[in-house]
Amino acid sequence: MTKKYKLNFARDVDTDEPGVLILNLPAGFRFYDELCHTRGFESRAELNDAVKWAVIPCDCPECQKYQGA
Ligand SMILES: [Zn+2]
Numbered sequence: 001m002t003k004k005y006k007l008n009f010a011r012d013v014d015t016d017e018p019g020v021l022i023l024n025l026p027a028g029f030r031f032y033d034e035l036c037h038t039r040g041f042e043s044r045a046e047l048n049d050a051v052k053w054a055v056i057p058c059d060c061p062e063c064q065k066y067q068g069a
Helices: 044-053 061-067
Strands: 021-024 029-031 038-041 055-057
Touching: 021 044, 038 044, 044 055
Parallel strands: none
Antiparallel strands: 021 038, 029 055
């Protein structure tokens, strides 16, 4: 089963901190280079780029819990 993360800016990006966009991946996805579901970006372009190549499906216990698996 392969699924692809699709950015939902309003739901997944925290813009409360000035100058940084914090992407909180929903359950079932993580960043490929570490077991991490949240990452800060300095620009929208940087964030979009990461969404394209750095997000992979995740089935860690935490994701399974929140997906109700
Ligand atoms: Zn996970």
